[in-house]
Amino acid sequence: xxxxxxxxxGERPELEFAYGGQAHIARPxxxxxxxxxxxxxxxxxxxxxxxxxxxxxxxxxGCARFFNAVRDTRTDHFLATxxxxxxAPEVPST
Amino acid sequence: MxxxxxALSLLREGxxxxxxxxxxWRNPQAKARYDAIVIGGGGHGLATxxxxxxxxxxxxxxxxxxxxxxxxxTGRNTTVIRSNYFFPASAAFYDFSVKxxxxxxxxxxxxxxFSQRGMWTLAHDRHGLEMARRSANxxxxxxxxxxxxxxxxxxxxxxxxxxxxxxxxxxxINQPRxxxxxxxxxxxxxxxxxxxxxVDIIQNCEVLDFIIEGGRVRGVETSLGAMRSDRVxxxxxxxxxxxxxxAGLRLPVSSYALQAFVSEPVKPCxxxxxxxxxxxxxxxQSDKGELVIGAGLDLYLSYAxxxxxxxxxxxxxxxxxxxxxxxxxxxxRQWAGIVDVVHDSTPIxxxxxxDGLFINCGWGTGGxxxxxxGGWCLAHLMAxxxxxxxxxxxxxxxxxxxxxxxxxxxxxxxx
Numbered sequence: 001x002x003x004x005x006x007x008x009x010g011e012r013p014e015l016e017f018a019y020g021g022q023a024h025i026a027r028p029x030x031x032x033x034x035x036x037x038x039x040x041x042x043x044x045x046x047x048x049x050x051x052x053x054x055x056x057x058x059x060x061x062g063c064a065r066f067f068n069a070v071r072d073t074r075t076d077h078f079l080a081t082x083x084x085x086x087x088a089p090e091v092p093s094t
Numbered sequence: 095m096x097x098x099x100x101a102l103s104l105l106r107e108g109x110x111x112x113x114x115x116x117x118x119w120r121n122p123q124a125k126a127r128y129d130a131i132v133i134g135g136g137g138h139g140l141a142t143x144x145x146x147x148x149x150x151x152x153x154x155x156x157x158x159x160x161x162x163x164x165x166x167x168t169g170r171n172t173t174v175i176r177s178n179y180f181f182p183a184s185a186a187f188y189d190f191s192v193k194x195x196x197x198x199x200x201x202x203x204x205x206x207x208f209s210q211r212g213m214w215t216l217a218h219d220r221h222g223l224e225m226a227r228r229s230a231n232x233x234x235x236x237x238x239x240x241x242x243x244x245x246x247x248x249x250x251x252x253x254x255x256x257x258x259x260x261x262x263x264x265x266x267i268n269q270p271r272x273x274x275x276x277x278x279x280x281x282x283x284x285x286x287x288x289x290x291x292x293v294d295i296i297q298n299c300e301v302l303d304f305i306i307e308g309g310r311v312r313g314v315e316t317s318l319g320a321m322r323s324d325r326v327x328x329x330x331x332x333x334x335x336x337x338x339x340x341a342g343l344r345l346p347v348s349s350y351a352l353q354a355f356v357s358e359p360v361k362p363c364x365x366x367x368x369x370x371x372x373x374x375x376x377x378x379q380s381d382k383g384e385l386v387i388g389a390g391l392d393l394y395l396s397y398a399x400x401x402x403x404x405x406x407x408x409x410x411x412x413x414x415x416x417x418x419x420x421x422x423x424x425x426x427r428q429w430a431g432i433v434d435v436v437h438d439s440t441p442i443x444x445x446x447x448x449d450g451l452f453i454n455c456g457w458g459t460g461g462x463x464x465x466x467x468g469g470w471c472l473a474h475l476m477a478x479x480x481x482x483x484x485x486x487x488x489x490x491x492x493x494x495x496x497x498x499x500x501x502x503x504x505x506x507x508x509x
Contacts, residue, residue, distance in 0.1 A: 001403045015404050019394040040494045044346035044437060048335035050397045073349070073397045 006059040020056030052091045119289035128156045130325040135159025136168040138329035140284035141469020143293045150477035153292035160300040164281030170431035171462040172388040176213040176272035183487040185236035194466030204283030213272025218261040218372035304341045311450040327452040332432025334455035351392045353401025353430035357423040359383030373412035401430035438498035444489035
């Protein structure tokens with residue numbers, strides 16, 4: 001069982017959380033300007049690294065708020081969790 | 095030396111003290127140049143290497159594998175083979191795969207223990223029942239045999255179902271030609287047959303980089319040195335994004351852990367494969383007697399081949415809900431594989447932006463049943479440069495054109 005630290009509620013078991021995909025992806029400001037290639041990038045292409053990954057989680061069975069996290073996909077170890085809008089922590093190089 | 099497996103060779107070796115068997119495949123030194131290189135020694139890669147040699151006469155072929163063959167998802171799945179798909183393109187492809195499986199033991203001279211014991215999908219509510227009818231009708235329209243059964247008929251065919259379940263069993267569909275096979279044997283059988291045709295199977299050899307000149311692939315740099323070839327195919331499942339990135343490619347793939355586990359072995363008590371989407375249960379019994387139980391995906395990116403406890407508990411609870419008599423069985427073993435999931439649960443099989451580099455991935459939670467057809471079509475693509483007619487709809491360009499084939503889930507279980 002992963003123990004995940006919600007930045008609002010503290011450490012809770014992973015059962016209370018839902019994964020929200022890659023963090024820091026913004027919807028295009030002018031959707032009508034996007035071509036098919038742009039839409040593919042926005043909708044389908046996601047980072048899928050074997051290593052550190054910035055991602056969103058939601059404390060769905062708790063405060064229900066979204067927050068961001070940096071996690072190592074090799075080990076599932078969380079480096080940090082932080083509130084939306086806060087700067088991302090420095091990610092180790094490997 | 096004894097090469098061919100038969101009752102006669104068994105008898106002869108038995109009399110001769112088993113001294114004449116030769117290794118199932120050679121262990122060759124890597125050469126500097128090949129006509130084709132296949133990355134990934136799982137089922138799809140091994141089948142690709144075999145069909146390159148068998149169907150297209152390309153025998154100067156290398157298969158490079160970072161670990162050992164069949165050590166990834168090929169050895170970690172729940173061994174189910176079926177073609178109960180919805181859309182015509184998927185149904186045609188997967189049924190071709192089932193048909194190849196039907197003849198595979200003979201083709202490879204290797205017993206893959208394909209047992210066509212049926213594949214049941216249960217419906218637990220009115221909507222599930224409607225979906226089951228729709229699914230059965232779609233299969234029949236696609237030319238695949240399917241049977242719809244009401245509750246008494248399901249219970250007559252599957253003894254031991256919970257008589258008073260929390261989620262009532264209202265009906266189900268059966269694909270009689272579905273079943274299970276020995277997954278390791280599929281890898282070993284293809285490896286042995288490919289090696290006999292001249293394919294070099296090179297294990298413990300990691301691909302470090304691609305050699306790309308003028309937008310064209312010219313080979314791979316590996317931990318055993320450079321190997322040059324103008325044709326490279328990759329079938330690396332959960333690591334597709336990692337390998338593709340070495341060629342500068344981005345894929346619409348997410349890697350998740352999918353776990354399975356087995357119970358202690360018991361006497362034969364379940365002679366078919368059961369999928370119950372509502373209870374999150376995927377269940378069959380192996381020839382050794384273990385109940386083989388598949389769980390759902392851990393829905394966060396991961397390369398840790400581990401599997402989470404909540405999903406394990408949910409799958410076990412589903413089994414007990416369906417079959418109360420299994421409640422006192424003990425766990426024997428648990429494991430997970432890293433699967434390559436795409437949005438429409440349809441594989442990616444086609445050329446890439448790098449000339450001469452071809453890709454086979456996106457099988458998600460259901461790659462094992464597709465091994466023969468996936469290898470057949472990737473071999474066709476590598477040998478001819480043209481997509482096989484069965485795989486034409488599976489190109490990566492569909493993510494740009496929007497021509498997705500939305501099968502909703504590759505293993506039929508909701509993730």
